[in-house]
Amino acid sequence: MAKVKYYYDADTLSYRKIAVKKSDYYKKSIFGFLAILLIAFFGFIVFSQLIMSPNERAVNRENENLQLNLDLLSKRIGESSAILNELQERDNNIYRMYFEANPIPDEQRKAGFGGVNRYKGLEGYDNSKMIKQLTMDVDILSKQLVVQSKSLDEIVTLAKEKEKMLASIPAILPVKLVDLTRMASGYKWRMHPILKIRKFHKGMDFTAPIGTPIYASGNGTVTRSGRSATFGRVVYIEHGYGYKTIYAHMSKIKAVNGQTVKRGDLIGYVGNTGRSVSAHLHYEIHKNGRPLNPINFYYGDLTPEEFAAMQKASEEEGQSYD
Structure with missing residues (x-):
């Protein structure tokens, strides 16, 4: 109550x-x-x-540990993806640009996976959503790594080719500066000393005593070594990449047909053979069959002051020696 x-x-x-x-x-x-x-x-x-039984407690601890490991794995995948993104940025905007290669588009780098549901077998578990996402992230990261690895292999090949090209392009004086008496004629219209007509001078004339060494200005292959009516004793070198050099009026030839030469190798000696009125080297550079001004190819051999002085001398009026 x-x-x-x-x-x-x-x-x-x-x-x-x-x-x-x-x-x-x-x-x-x-x-x-x-x-x-x-x-x-x-x-x-x-x-x-x-x-709770000991087995149940062990399963609970195992699940908690699994969840912790999944969280850590997700964090590491995120960090690795950030590093890869930075590498991809440098690859496109620095490496490939330097070697004049087209950048790899994002569509190719980050393309997804088509076809059937490749993650269907991961469904039906307590952590299915996280496991599927982590597996997908790992697959995407793996594919991007494959694309980046192939790109770096291509960069290495381009670098080797670039190194080969830089070694092949004519880049030094064919006669040492200390051996020159003077630079007699540059790349322009000149009065021909024998024909007595104005004629375009396709190269540069370097006056030096007979017997002065002449050197290959870049790596290449000797394609002609012999005599001609105009150039006398002459050597032609094919450097690849469209470049060819001519060394004329030699007194003696050292290089032979088919010989592989490197920049700085001795190929002959200054002379006065062919259509020439004085001891000198007539030197020409051609690119894809067209003559170029050799003054622009001495960057590997002259100081700025020496280059300025030679450029000024090449522009002076006067007749050539051949």
């Missing part, structure tokens, strides 16, 4: 019975019921932990 509660009424100087509202009664009942449920819920959790 529920206890009856009273309160003292000062107005009537008597005790009155406390009337309990039904709504308050219901509220108390509901709160009491909820409190019982909460106590039962937490009690069940504590009890389940207490009665």
